Amino acid sequence: MKIVIEALIVLLILTNLKLIASSRLSACIRVVAVQGVLLGLMPLIAGQEALTLRIAALSGLTMLLKGVVFPWLLLKTLRSANVRREIEPFVGYxxxxxxxxxxxxxxIWMxxxxxxxxxxxxxxxMPLAFFTMxxxxxxxxSRRKAITQVLGYLVMENGIYAFGLVFAQHEPLLVELGILLDAFMAVFVMGITIFHxxxxxxxxxxxxxxxLKG
Amino acid sequence: MTDLSVLLGPISALVLAPLIPGIINRTKAVVAGRTGQSLLQLYADLLRLFRKGAVYSRTTSWVFKAGPVAGLSCMAVSLAMLPLGGVPGAMAFTGDLIVMVYLMGLSRFFTAAAAMDTGSAFEGMGASREVQFSVLAEPALLVGLAAVALAAGPAGLFDAGPVVNGFRSLSEIYHQLTLSVWANDGAILLLAAAALFIVALTENCRIPVDDPNTHLELTMIHEVMVLDHSGPDFGMILYAAALKLWFFLALLSGLLIPVRSENLWINGISTIIGIFFLAVGVGLVESVMARLRLLRIPQLLAGALSLSALALVLVLWG
Incomplete structure (x- = not known):
């Protein structure tokens, strides 16, 4: 059990590193999708108590939103915006x-x-949650393109979700759902904004x- | 028995190392659908080169002649400390892994100095690149090995006196890498192995970093430094390069194949078989990948460094 959890955490840390090391925007979007699915798997595996319907619903919804809906929205925006790469980031790879x-x-120190x-x-x-944020x-x-900034926002939200995982058994379902809905609305609105x-x-x-001048 | 088996590592390295480039070339040829050169090609090349005489330019000094000799002797000395899986190296003392890494640095220094001694602008460029990439490869190697050392657990078995945890001889660290270490800390060992593989490709100028077959001065790194060496000197360079490849593959193979039985011969031979499989793996990597742009290589090495840093962090606080 321990080795599965540690493997998941290592994979999550690697997705974070991959996100800041790759310049292709579509690859970045896929990395964030993989991260979302891995995070969705976490409560199923890492739960200390028996699997309840609440946890199963929470992780299923997370995987659906972060693994399918967000990447789909962002890839659609990417196609319409006609950009492929982050050309000149403020900080090199x-x-x-x-x-x-x-x-x-x-x-880890924190x-x-x-x-x-x-x-x-x-x-x-805990280190994973802080690191992801x-x-x-x-x-x-550190990035110039609006899409990478949306991805950064999403990853930050993933970090908050990972932080919430520690307290998954002690946190009401409503709070989790509220956060997910917020993130969904934000990505939706940002997608439309980028398009415009x-x-x-x-x-x-x-x-x-x-x-810009007013 | 034990006395003889200590010699297994160095002797197998000295005898079998020229086979490794042959295996890599054969793998590449088979993947590309060619017959390829003989597996023993490098032996023939070495024999031919050692029978020739050397030509020295009038502008070079003793530094140019010292380069190949120092390179080969540094590799030979570090092979004496290299454990072959569970088989301890001929020399094993506390902290020998740091000595090994810096012997590599010494041989690199002499190769680069010999290249600059010719006064050729091309060779100076190659030397600059080689040294630049090693700046990033060396910490990745050391940090990765430190993570492996800590994962292997506290000093045991043939430990002579109290030693600080982790700072022991490489032979002892490798001796303790049993299957149970893999079961407990598999993730850490895999991360370290991935970092070591990237470092091995870099240090041996294999494809994602450098193309050993190219003779286009603008793209090569290692080959360009040895353009002016001829005859026995070039033979020594080729032999030292084969030994270096063997050295890194043996480090990786000992890490990846946790056969630590009572019989040292089984340990050693399984590690040697692992080295051959890794050589096939290197050949496959070279067949499917293109050479990276020169500007992307530091990024690859920074990736290797962060993989080993991650392994170290996990083993320290995980």
Whole structure:
């Protein structure tokens, strides 16, 4: 059991690193989809108690939304926006990987400063949650294309979800569903916004928005 | 029995190493649908080169002649410390893995110095590239081996006195990599093995990093440094390169094949078979992949470094 959970966590960490190391936008979207499915599997495997209908519904819905609906929406936007690659990110890819390794150390150090009020299935879940949130934030600030920034937001939400997993048994279903609905609405609205920005300006470089004059 | 088996590692390396490039070439040929050269081609090449005389340019000094000799002797000394799976190396002492990594660095320094001694701009460019990539490959190798050392558990069996956990001889670390370590920390060992594989491809100038067959000066890294060597000197370089390939594949094979039985011969021979399979694997990688753009290579190596850093973090705090 332990080895399955650890393998899942290692895979999740690797998806995070892959996200900041790859320049093809469609590959980034697929990585985030894989991450969503892996996160959806987590409560099924890592649950300390017997599998309840509530947990099964929660993980099924997560996998459906993060693994199918979000990637589909984003790939559709990508096709209409007619961009393939992140050409000039603010931070290069090799440097991003190094920063990613540094963030991993920071995440582990942080989670060791926080004593847990109850036993956790794996000591690596907390670092994973912090690391995923940090990678999401890093993707938002270090990339130029609006789609990568949406992906960063999604990964950040995945991190919050992983954080919630630790408390999955202690958290009401309504809160989880609310967060999922929020993320869904955000991705939906951002997809439409990117489409319109692209139609108006012929590119989706978010940094050039600051040069707009009212 | 034990005394003899200590020699198994170095002797098999010295005898069988030139076979490895042959296996890689044969794999590539079969995948491409060709017959390919003989498996023993490198032996024939070495014999031919050692019978020839060397030509030295008037602009070179003793540094140029020292390069191949230092390269070959560094490789030979580090092979003496290399464990062959469960079979300990001929020399094993605390911290020998760091000595090994820096012997590689020394041989690289001498090869690069010999290349610069010729005063050729091309060779200087190759030396600069080789050194640049090794800056990233070396920490990936050391951190990966450190993770393996910590995963293998505290010092045991043939331990001479109290040693700090993890900082032991490589032979002892490999001796403790049993199947139970794989069952407990399989993820960590796989991460370290993946990092080691990338480092092995880089250090031996195999395809995603460098193409050993190309003779286009603008793309090659290692080949360009040895353009001016001829005769026995070039033979020594080729032999040292084969030994280096054997060294990295033996490190990987010992990590991936956890056969640690009572009989040292079974351990050693299973590791050697593993080395041959890894050579086929390298050939397959070369058949399906194209060479990466030069600018992308640091990214690949940074990936290897973060894989080993991840392995180390997991074993420290997991």
């Amino acid at each position: 090799a440097a991003s990987l190094m920063i990613g390794a540094g963030l991993l150390f920071l995440a 989670s060791r400063q926080l004593p847990m009020p109850f036993a956790v299935t794996s000591p690596l879940i 940090m990678i999401g934030l890093f993707a938002v600030i 920005i692209n139609r108006e300006f012929d590119h989706i470089d978010a940094d050039r928005l600051s040069a």
